[in-house]
Each structure stands twice: as C-alpha cells, then as structure tokens.
Amino acid sequence: MPDTAQNKGRMLTFEILQYNPSDPQSKPHMVTYHLEETLGMTLFVALNMIREKFEPDLAFDFVCRAGICGSCGMMVNGKPLLACRTLTKDYPDGVIRLMPMPSFKLIKDLSVVTGQWMDGMSKRVESWIHSKEEVDITKLEKRIEPEVADATFELDRCIECGICVSSCATALMRPDFVGAVGLNRIARFDIDPHDERTAEDFYELVGDDSGIFGCMTLLGCEDNCPKNLPLQEKIAYMRRKLANVKDTGGGLEIRVEG
Amino acid sequence: MASIIEGYLGKRVDGTKSRMPARLDRWQSASGLFLGLFMWGHMLFVSSILISKDFMYTVTKMFEGSFLFAQPHPIIVTLSVTFVFAIFIIHAGLAMRKFPYKWKEYKMLKTHAFALKHEDTNLWMVQAFTGFMMFFIGSVHLYILMSNADKIGPFASSDRVWSDGMWPLYLLLLFAVELHGSIGLYRLCMKWGWCNGTDARAARKRLKKVKWAVTAFFLTLGLLTLAAYVKIGMEHRNDYGQRYHPTAIIAPLHLSAQEVPS
Ligand code: SF4
Ligand code: FES
Numbered sequence: 001m002p003d004t005a006q007n008k009g010r011m012l013t014f015e016i017l018q019y020n021p022s023d024p025q026s027k028p029h030m031v032t033y034h035l036e037e038t039l040g041m042t043l044f045v046a047l048n049m050i051r052e053k054f055e056p057d058l059a060f061d062f063v064c065r066a067g068i069c070g071s072c073g074m075m076v077n078g079k080p081l082l083a084c085r086t087l088t089k090d091y092p093d094g095v096i097r098l099m100p101m102p103s104f105k106l107i108k109d110l111s112v113v114t115g116q117w118m119d120g121m122s123k124r125v126e127s128w129i130h131s132k133e134e135v136d137i138t139k140l141e142k143r144i145e146p147e148v149a150d151a152t153f154e155l156d157r158c159i160e161c162g163i164c165v166s167s168c169a170t171a172l173m174r175p176d177f178v179g180a181v182g183l184n185r186i187a188r189f190d191i192d193p194h195d196e197r198t199a200e201d202f203y204e205l206v207g208d209d210s211g212i213f214g215c216m217t218l219l220g221c222e223d224n225c226p227k228n229l230p231l232q233e234k235i236a237y238m239r240r241k242l243a244n245v246k247d248t249g250g251g252l253e254i255r256v257e258g
Numbered sequence: 259m260a261s262i263i264e265g266y267l268g269k270r271v272d273g274t275k276s277r278m279p280a281r282l283d284r285w286q287s288a289s290g291l292f293l294g295l296f297m298w299g300h301m302l303f304v305s306s307i308l309i310s311k312d313f314m315y316t317v318t319k320m321f322e323g324s325f326l327f328a329q330p331h332p333i334i335v336t337l338s339v340t341f342v343f344a345i346f347i348i349h350a351g352l353a354m355r356k357f358p359y360k361w362k363e364y365k366m367l368k369t370h371a372f373a374l375k376h377e378d379t380n381l382w383m384v385q386a387f388t389g390f391m392m393f394f395i396g397s398v399h400l401y402i403l404m405s406n407a408d409k410i411g412p413f414a415s416s417d418r419v420w421s422d423g424m425w426p427l428y429l430l431l432l433f434a435v436e437l438h439g440s441i442g443l444y445r446l447c448m449k450w451g452w453c454n455g456t457d458a459r460a461a462r463k464r465l466k467k468v469k470w471a472v473t474a475f476f477l478t479l480g481l482l483t484l485a486a487y488v489k490i491g492m493e494h495r496n497d498y499g500q501r502y503h504p505t506a507i508i509a510p511l512h513l514s515a516q517e518v519p520s
Contacts, residue, residue: 075373077373078372078373078374078375079373079374079375102366102370167374167376169366169367169370169371169379169382172366172367172370173358173363173366173367174363203275203280204274204275207275207277207279207280208275208276208279209279209355213279213280213282213283215449216356216382217378217445217448217449218376218378218379218382219376219378219379219448220374220376220378220379223376223378224376230458230459232448232451232454232458232462233451233454233458236448236449236450236451236454237451239283239449239450239451240450240451242280243280243283243284244280245277245280247277248274
C-alpha cells in the first residue's frame with residue numbers, strides 16, 4: 001500500500017511495564033513506545049511490532065490469537081482483557097498502558113503464570129468427576145438430558161484466562177480466595193449428573209470465607225469475563241445452595257479407656 | 259471439647275467444615291436487609307414533618323403506643339431503638355470482616371478500583387467508606403435517641419437538630435445511610451440472586467436503575483426533611499425545650515386535652 005497521508009495511521013503511545021523478577025538488577029519501570037496504527041490492529045499485532053522494532057526481549061504470552069486459549073490476559077488501561085481480542089481503535093486517545101495481571105506470578109514484563117494458580121484452584125475444587133460407578137469405556141456413556149448437557153457445556157466454556165481473578169478486588173486483596181473461575185467450576189460439576197457430589201461435599205471444598213462466603217459480589221468477574229459466563233447467576237445459586245447445607249457433623253466421640 | 263479441638267486445629271472432630279461461615283454470611287445479609295428496610299420506614303416516619311407538625315406529632319405518639327395505651331410510653335421507643343442498635347452492632351461486626359485490614363490490601367484495593375473504573379466495585383468502596391463512617395455517627399445518633407426517647411416531636415426534634423447542633427451529623431448520616439442502604443440492598447439481590455428471574459442480566463440492569471431512583475428519592479426526601487427541622491429549630495430557638503401542643507388530632511389518640519404531654 002502506498003504510504004500516502006490518507007492511509008497513514010495515527011500514532012499510538014504504548015506504556016509498557018518492564019520488569020524481570022528473577023534478575024536482581026531489574027527494577028519495575030514503564031517504557032514508552034510510539035507506533036503507527038494499522039487497520040484492524042490488535043494488541044497482539046502491536047506487541048509483536050514493538051518486539052520487532054524496539055524491544056527484542058519484551059515478554060508477553062500468546063498462543064491462539066483468537067480468544068480461545070486464554071493465555072494473553074493483561075491489564076489494558078487498568079482493565080484485564082484478552083490482548084488478542086483487543087483492538088487499538090477502541091482507544092480514542094491512542095494511549096494504551098499495559099501491565100501484567102496482578103494476582104498471578106510474574107515471569108517477566110507482561111508474562112504471568114496463570115497455570116500455577118489454576119492448578120491450585122482445580123485441586124482445591126477437585127475439578128474432576130466424582131463417581132463410584134465403574135466406567136466401561138467400551139460402552140456408550142450414560143445418557144443425559146440435552147438441556148442438562150447444554151447447561152454443563154455452557155459453564156465449561158471457561159478458558160482459565162484469569163481475567164475474573166484480576167478484575168476481582170476480593171481476589172486481589174485475599175490471595176487465598178477461590179475466585180469466580182473456581183466457583184463457576186463448582187457450579188459446573190453441580191449441574192453435571194455424572195458427578196455424584198452433594199451440596200455437603202461441595203461445602204467441604206468452598207464452604208468458608210476464602211470460598212463462596214468470601215465473595216463480596218463486586219461483580220468484576222461478571223462484567224469482564226471474555227466468555228460472558230453467567231458468573232453472577234451461578235455464584236448466587238451456589239451461595240444459596242451452600243448457605244443452607246444442613247449441619248450433621250461436628251460431634252465428638254469420646255473414648256474412655258482403662 | 260469439640261469446640262476447643264476445632265479452635266486449636268482448625269478442623270472439626272469428624273473432619274467436616276464448620277457451618278459457622280455460612281451462618282455468619284446469612285446473618286450479615288439478614289441484618290443488612292433488616293437495617294436497609296428499616297431505614298426506608300424510618301425516613302418515611304421522620305419526613306412526616308413535611309406534611310405538618312400535627313401529623314408528625316401523631317405519628318410520634320403512635321410509636322409511643324398511643325394506639326394501645328391511654329398514656330404514651332416512650333419506653334417502647336427506647337426498646338425499639340435498643341433493638342435496632344443491637345442489629346446495627348451485629349451488622350457492623352459481620353460486615354467489617356470484608357474491609358481491607360492491612361495496608362497492603364488497602365493499597366491493592368485502591369489501585370485496582372481506580373484503574374478498573376468498574377461501577378459495582380466503586381459502589382462497594384462507597385459502601386465500605388460509609389459503613390466505616392456510620393460506626394461513629396450512627397452510634398452517636400442511636401445512643402442519643404435511646405437515652406432521650408421521650409424527646410421526639412416537632413419541637414423537640416427540631417431543637418435537637420438546630421439548637422443542640424446536631425444538623426451536621428444528620429447531614430452526614432443522611433448521605434451515609436441512603437448510599438450504603440440502597441447499594442447494600444441492590445448487592446443483596448445480586449449476592450443471593452433474589453431478583454435474577456429468567457434473564458439475570460436484564461434484571462440487573464433494571465435493578466440498578468431502580469437502585470439509583472431509590473437513592474435519589476430518599477436523598478431528596480431526606481434533605482427536604484432535614485431542612486424542615488432546621489427551619490422549625492431556628493424559629494423555635496428562643497423557646498428551646500418547650501414541647502409541641504397539637505392544634506388538631508389527626509388520628510384518634512385516646513388522649514384527652516389535659517393528658518397531652520407538654
Ligand atoms: S470465568 Fe471467564 S474470566 Fe474467569 S477464567 Fe473463565 S473465561 Fe476467564
Ligand atoms: S492468545 Fe489465546 S486467548 Fe488470546
């Protein structure tokens with residue numbers, strides 16, 4: 001395309017945090033870059049151009065570039081977003097500040113490990129089907145109602161991007177909070193008829209102040225989840241369910257000997 | 259013994275989780291719901307002065323039991339205020355568990371809230387701030403009313419507002435209560451999904467609008483009411499302490515003219 005004044009893009013200003021926690025010399029600081037906007041430019045494109053032109057060792061994560069893998073979450077002007085799905089044209093003043101998502105371990109610059117956090121969450125909510133039934137994989141799976149399957153798959157759309165965690169003040173203040181992604185996972189297994197766990201079982205996993213009762217309903221998750229998962233509705237549903245779990249245990253058996 | 263074991267080990271003896279967090283969560287919401295709704299009723303009651311002094315007088319006497327007894331009994335008011343005060347303390351104790359209590363948490367919260375520019379997060383900041391304010395100003399008001407339950411009335415209340423210099427406290431309290439209460443009731447609906455219906459997102463949008471309308475309504479009503487008490491208080495300054503004598507009884511009071519307390 002000829003470089004005429006007409007199709008010359010506006011100048012964008014990127015302010016990007018740079019810091020390498022594993023290098024004792026490194027101090028967190030912001031670096032500013034100016035880049036000409038191109039048609040349909042996403043942050044993915046812009047960051048690659050910055051890396052090519054100015055900063056060969058700028059660290060950031062991308063895999064799918066299509067909002068599917070959930071690896072490119074970052075704070076864009078204070079909001080956690082999937083960088084591959086964020087268009088520069090949505091920033092009218094052309095100033096874009098990029099920071100790594102808080103609450104996850106920082107590797108370098110914009111690259112964080114969400115995997116570790118998600119792993120911990122998965123273990124905590126025991127994110128697998130609990131069933132006493134022996135599964136015979138040579139046979140067809142047990143049938144379930146299509147609506148129930150749809151409801152389960154709907155919640156399964158979570159890509160573990162961590163945006164709900166980074167948009168939640170509770171999760172940021174209290175790092176042991178299970179987060180919307182964890183509560184959504186509980187709701188998912190609650191719907192799934194393959195899973196035999198009862199409300200009492202789920203209570204054992206998240207029935208405390210770092211679980212469902214720690215949620216302050218700030219709704220950052222609901223309003224920022226890139227997959228539009230019905231987080232408010234599902235968390236409210238689990239809260240109603242777990243707040244009313246009967247108390248059957250807690251008694252002490254005393255053994256007297258001699 | 260089971261409780262001691264749980265206290266030390268953080269685990270119940272049969273290995274199950276305590277139901278206390280669930281109970282506390284329910285109590286936090288229930289006490290908040292009670293106070294939120296009570297404050298609506300309270301606002302309507304105090305704003306009776308906007309209709310007339312006689313009307314406010316009648317309403318006051320009703321709360322003192324005029325519909326049951328021949329004589330007004332301010333003790334009924336004392337007991338009611340004590341009850342509300344108790345719920346208020348319970349709610350404060352439960353809700354303050356959500357505050358940021360370390361500097362690091364506060365710093366994180368502030369940075370995040372300012373950067374995110376997210377309405378419901380900001381509304382929570384308002385709630386936390388007004389909640390903290392009310393520990394103090396709410397307690398002052400409640401204690402004064404508890405110990406002076408017989409001094410509610412068109413003149414007595416106006417004297418308190420103006421001559422006793424309470425109006426700045428009431429002005430602050432008005433904003434704190436109305437913001438905290440309406441945000442809190444909205445959040446309760448979101449938290450428990452009471453108003454979700456079939457389309458939770460549309461319901462939330464609608465509820466948010468209602469929330470703002472309710473806030474605007476009660477703030478306006480509150481400001482007008484406070485202005486009315488200030489005005490009466492100024493006019494009544496020279497007769498400070500003198501009680502109101504109704505010019506007309508709006509509702510049957512079972513009080514003969516001589517029994518009307520001065
Ligand atoms: S719930 Fe939404 S925001 Fe949270 S991890 Fe899953 S996809 Fe991301
Ligand atoms: S790169 Fe996969 S979601 Fe953005």
